[in-house]
Amino acid sequence: MANHPPDAADHSPHGNGLDAASAPLETPQAGAAAAVPGSLAGEPGVKPLEQLRAEQRALRTATLHSQAILDNIFDGVITINVQGQIESCNRAACALFGYTADEVLGRNVAMLMPEPQRSHHDGYLRHFQQSGEARMMGKPRDVEGLRKDGQLFAMSLSVSQIQGADYPCFIGVVRDITLPRLREEEIRRLAFYDPLTELPNRRLLLDRLKQAMTSSCRTLQHGAVMFLDLDHFKQLNDTLGHDVGDVLLQQVAVRLNTCVREIDSVARLGGDEFVVLLENLSSQAHEAAAQAEAIASKILHVLGQTYDLRGRHYDCTASAGIVVFNQDKDSVEELLKKADVAMYQAKSAGRNTACFFDPTMQAAAVARAELEHDLQQGLHQQEFMLHYQPQVDPQGQVVGAEALVRWNHPRRGLVLPAEFLPLAEETGMVLPLGQWVLETACAQLRSWSLHSASAHWTLAVNISPSQFAQPDFVARVKTALRQTGARPQRLKLELTESMLVHDQAEVMARMNAIKACGVGFALDDFGTGYSSLAHLQRLPLEQLKIDPSFVRGVTTDPNAAAVARSIVALGHSLGLAVIAEGVETAARHHFLAALGCDAFQGYYFGRPVPAEVLENLYKKCL
Structure with missing residues (x-):
């Protein structure tokens, strides 16, 4: 149990599995009481039959009370012995893994674990028996559980050791964290990805660009940032509507991903603005520029093919600005600004083309910003x-x-x-x-x-x-x-x-x-x-x-x-x-x-x- 997670489903036809757990407790006591002859009931050192029965009832009541408490706990609770056999499980654990209590009691807890954890679990228990070392005790961790129907799910597992009257045993507390995981993933998706195109957004792009710049300084290989803007996109939105414009943006995102390598990144900044981050280009500046230009040409060609926008054929081109970096002292924002400036130069050059950043462009960009203001x-x-x-x-x-x-x-x-x-x-x-x-x-x-x-x-x-x-x-x-x-x-x-x-x-x-x-x-x-x-x-x-x-x-x-x-x-x-x-x-x-x-x-x-x-x-x- 120490190594992996359990999940549950139904409860036992006995209600909670108590009959199986409590029967061994009654049998020896009942047998002992029956073996005492009536003539000896009053002898010194021998308990009267009624006292023994009262103690048995009290024990059973206590056991039922404890099980009732466990069955009303939200988390699954499972106990196993040092051989890994399940000695008890509460209703939540049964529901989590999809078994009844009768189906799991006495069986190895490894049945609730997927591979490779299942194979490792018995080895962990043997190590405990030989050394007494419980490496996983008291350390909550996220693992995978295996349900009866073969479904895997994410769960949180915490294992504790207790010393019984005759031997130690382990208590595992398990909780299904599938929904929390999904919520975390959704929060992360909303924080780092564009909801329309499912591409990385500006926040994630800036993080990746910062890492790429750090890597470039270490490896001395160049990288490149390509700023892309669709030509006449506003006119499409104005004439055919924003919903049709959204369809075009989604198709552009798909096409962009087909044009780059796995190590590269494609992001959407907003509107019709996209950024492509190229990494691990040549250590030679002129070769890196040629590589970036080749990818830009491929992108412009692919984006220039006719689109099917809900049955309407539409032709669209893009303009791209490129800035190559290596051991630049620019910030990530400054790199993006340079690529943006180069993109506007491509627009001025007639659109459907790519331009590299040139310092003279910066002055024009500043003048443009002033004019807009x-x-x-x-x-x-x-x-x-x-x-x-x-x-x-x-x-x-x-x-x-x-x-x-x-x-x-x-x-x-x-x-x-x-x-x-x-x-x-x-x-x-x-x-x-x-x-x-x-x-x-x-x-x-x-x-x-x-x-x-x-x-x-x-x-x-x-x-x-x-x-x-x-x-x-x-x-x-x-x-x-x-x-x-x-x-x-x-x-x-x-x-x-x-x-x-x-x-x-x-x-x-x-x-x-x-x-x-x-x-x-x-x-x-x-x-x-x-x-x-x-x-x-x-x-x-x-x-x-x-x-x-x-x-x-x-x-x-x-x-x-x-x-x-x-x-x-x-x-x-x-x-x-x-x-x-x-x-x-x-x-x-x-x-x-x-x-x-x-x-x-x-x-x-x-x-x-x-x-x-x-x-x-x-x-x-x-």
């Missing part, structure tokens, strides 16, 4: 403003304008959207900013409608992909119109081709709902993306906008001229107006007018300016 402050402090660039008809008359956001930064002055909109899109700040632009533009439309000279002007507002993907976007447009009193027919929302290729049914439903309010749509930067003719026919568009990259070359590049000519012809064939953006010279204007463009926008007609400046310029033109 300033952007948050700018939204809070209302530092943004709208400028308006005029749009004119073939006769040069202003027919409307495009609203363009500007950031009146307290230190940098006027900041153009190209410097902050990409970051606003990545961080989600484009949503409150975009809503402010829409509401401010509608208020301006209302102001123009109060003057006869500008009442007919339209106003184009650019809509970001994540803004358009908001489930309540239609309601937001209606709210802006209602609160400002702007005429819907004068508002034109500009969308890009990339926003229209995913979930076309949802896109069309959203556009039709807005169109029903009277708001028009223009397709911005046409020619730079992909649009099927059938798709364009179904969408409720009013205008195509020729991208400035084609407009700039219409007078010098035959290919640009051909593209512009084709766009004008296509737009008109679909019943759409065509506006050319980026018209900066008279030659471009004349060429595009000859093609039949319906409207023009560019520096040749006017730069983006505040509303009051545009109104004053128009009055002078009149």
Whole structure:
């Protein structure tokens, strides 16, 4: 019993096994009493028969009392002799191991132990008999028990030795710790693993990275940290929902684990950010970098394969930043920051690629962090403003304008959207900013409608992909119109081709709902993306906008001229107006007018300016 654990199940058909245990106690006493002749009952030194029976009843009562106490103890209690035979077991022990008392009494306690403990137990008892040494006494320990049905379970075992009247015996106290073990494992899982992907979380990653850095210093072998971020994941969440995004994250986790060795680690930090920790790379820095790059290439290739997201095919790529370490003095957090910086460099390089950390990246990362902070402050402090660039008809008359956001930064002055909109899109700040632009533009439309000279002007507002993907976007447009009193027919929302290729049914439903309010749509930067003719026919568009990259070359590049000519012809064939953006010279204007463009926008007609400046310029033109 000293070596291993017992578990139980049923109790004996006798109730608690007392008959088997108590019978030997009664028999010798009853026999002794019966052998005393009645004539000797009163002789000196001989107990009267009634006294013997009274003592027997008292002994039996005491035994029953002790067994009743044991049977009501929560823990299993088993006693064995020095030969390892079970002399008693309480109800809890029987229930724990699945035996009745009759099935275990007199048998070797090793029957309750799995191998190899079963084979070792008799040797332990022999050692005790020969030396008197009880090595396991009074030392609670966790072991495995074996139930009658062959099931193993975790239990806590504590063994004590007591000295009986004739020989020593052992008492084992056992408790099933299966549930506590499961709770401990669940607590550990919640503390160290990501619940969605079951990958190690940030806490466990930092611990493993710290160990890897220590090991690298000792073995002189390099390690590497690879920071991975999925490309355009936010757009997937916005268009298809977070539940579909979660399915993608789970599949990415599975694929990542197939790309690394057993000694490596894959962790999820949160969102769509993953980290791969590579260990035991070459002791030569250039070789270690080559090994890390090879694994990164494999990962990017595997992650770039088409995913099945609940029956929907989806293509996704990732960007990776790599930092190789050996005897670095950086902290684990600093290493992760460097890998993060490298990852953003990979994003800037076009995505679906991997970049190694370079010190120059650090400065860019710091600048990016500062810009993000300033952007948050700018939204809070209302530092943004709208400028308006005029749009004119073939006769040069202003027919409307495009609203363009500007950031009146307290230190940098006027900041153009190209410097902050990409970051606003990545961080989600484009949503409150975009809503402010829409509401401010509608208020301006209302102001123009109060003057006869500008009442007919339209106003184009650019809509970001994540803004358009908001489930309540239609309601937001209606709210802006209602609160400002702007005429819907004068508002034109500009969308890009990339926003229209995913979930076309949802896109069309959203556009039709807005169109029903009277708001028009223009397709911005046409020619730079992909649009099927059938798709364009179904969408409720009013205008195509020729991208400035084609407009700039219409007078010098035959290919640009051909593209512009084709766009004008296509737009008109679909019943759409065509506006050319980026018209900066008279030659471009004349060429595009000859093609039949319906409207023009560019520096040749006017730069983006505040509303009051545009109104004053128009009055002078009149």
